Amino acid sequence: MTRLTHLDDKGEARMVDVTDKAATEREARAEATIRMAPETLNMIVEGEHPKGDVLAVARIAGIMAAKKTHDLIPLCHSLNLTSVKVELAPGEDGASVHIVTRCKLSGQTGVEMExxxxxSVAALTLYDMCKAVDRGMEIGSVRLLEKKGGRSGHWVADKP
Incomplete structure (x- = not known):
């Protein structure tokens, strides 16, 4: 079994020391889905939501969240991200929004958590902005899709 890198020899939590690691190009993509009533999705797509352009706000929230990951997740490194993209699209089922994110940098540690x-935060923002009209929304399928760079190389998730 692989040794957990966030534990020292005594089993105590620690931030991984990446000082001696070479800076390389790194990229990660992740996804989330939020399911909702078809009427809620229609309201969003048609721009009729009383709170305005909820997709634009969720996009900005996702970008901001990536930049603040080190403040939210214990032991994460503060990273100098060079690109963050958050794409939101209505699901083909007519009752969901699919979110795909991509983070990039040249650095000593990966960007999967970002x-x-x-x-996650883009999905939570959609929930927050739409909860007044649809409390039954469900966030799910949050997962890493792909990561590139670093010692472990290129990894792609299996199709669901």
Missing amino acids: ALTAA
Whole structure:
């Protein structure tokens, strides 16, 4: 079994020391889905939501979240992200929004947590903005889709 890097020899939590690691190009993509009533999705798509453009607000929230991941997740490194993209699209089922995020940098540690945090917070923001009209929304399928760079190389998730 692989040794957990966030534990020292005594089993105590620690931030991983990346001082001696080479800076490489790194990228991660993640996704989340929020399911909702078809009427709620229609309200969002048609721009009729009383709170305005909820997709734009969720996009900005996801970008901001990626930049603040180190403040939210204990032991995460503060990263100098060079790109964060958050894409939101109505689901083909007519009752969901699919969120895909991508984070990039040139650095000594990966950006998986930033991509996952961006997807999660974008979904949470959609929930927050739409809860007055649809409390039954459900956030799910938060997962890493792909990561590139670093010692472990390129990894792609299996299709669901």
